[in-house]
Amino acid sequence: MSARKSRxxxxxDLIEAARRAILRHGxxxxxxxxxxxxxxxxxxxxxxxxxxxxxxxxxxxxxGMERFYEQRLKRVxxxxxxxxxxxxxxxxxxxxxxxxxxxxxxxxxxxxAARNRVYAVxxxxxxxxxxxxxxxxxxxxxxxxxxxxxxxxVVISRNLVALEDAYGYRITAxxxxxxxxxxxxxxxxxxxxxxxxALAAVAH
Numbered sequence: 533m534s535a536r537k538s539r540x541x542x543x544x545d546l547i548e549a550a551r552r553a554i555l556r557h558g559x560x561x562x563x564x565x566x567x568x569x570x571x572x573x574x575x576x577x578x579x580x581x582x583x584x585x586x587x588x589x590x591x592x593x594x595x596g597m598e599r600f601y602e603q604r605l606k607r608v609x610x611x612x613x614x615x616x617x618x619x620x621x622x623x624x625x626x627x628x629x630x631x632x633x634x635x636x637x638x639x640x641x642x643x644x645a646a647r648n649r650v651y652a653v654x655x656x657x658x659x660x661x662x663x664x665x666x667x668x669x670x671x672x673x674x675x676x677x678x679x680x681x682x683x684x685x686v687v688i689s690r691n692l693v694a695l696e697d698a699y700g701y702r703i704t705a706x707x708x709x710x711x712x713x714x715x716x717x718x719x720x721x722x723x724x725x726x727x728x729x730a731l732a733a734v735a736h
Contacts, residue, residue: 543581546571550592555636559644559651562589590650596637597654600625601661614673615729621669622719625662625696626712627703635700662696663689673727680728688726695719 537545549571553562556570564585568575582588604624608617627635638655645652666689673679681688699715710718717733724731 546581547592547595550588551596554640559640593641596634597658599634614669614678615731617669619731623716626715627700630704630706635704662693666692682726
């Protein structure tokens with residue numbers, strides 16, 4: 533790391549180093565020296581910025597989760613068609629491939645959540661926010677007459693997030709016939725049924 537970097541920039545670098553260390557060693561197996569090695573620093577230098585390693589690991593997980601909520605909201609904010617918003621949201625919630633680091637990080641977090649209350653809260657919060665994200669799109673589509681919902685929008689939203697998680701796991705587990713395109717089409721098939729809309733697929 534450059535000596536001219538600000539403290540905030542150094543912390544960002546350490547968060548990225550922690551994410552790499554988690555992917556290499558697992559949430560339960562990562563240690564201070566692993567993060568230091570990824571960052572190219574001594575363990576003492578890491579502790580200078582993060583005296584509590586668990587705080588750094590939580591921030592690393594939280595940063596990785598931004599892609600699945602904040603970034604998706606920004607991506608669809610410029611779109612006006614609820615159907616296009618829904619398709620893009622579905623697409624952007626899936627891995628780009630089996631080695632997708634963001635989804636692998638979420639898988640690590642999910643595996644540790646049963647033993648770590650903080651991780652469990654992080655995952656629950658992400659799930660609830662994703663459900664709300666889908667619900668807002670469904671509500672808009674229904675209000676505009678674009679969607680003819682066959683179920684309560686909350687139920688549909690919960691199912692969409694669950695399908696994202698399930699197919700995302702299959703992709704990272706290298707299922708031989710389920711890749712990003714196939715998973716997106718499977719989720720869209722359900723979405724078409726419950727919205728009464730053709731939901732034409734769009735490029736990832």
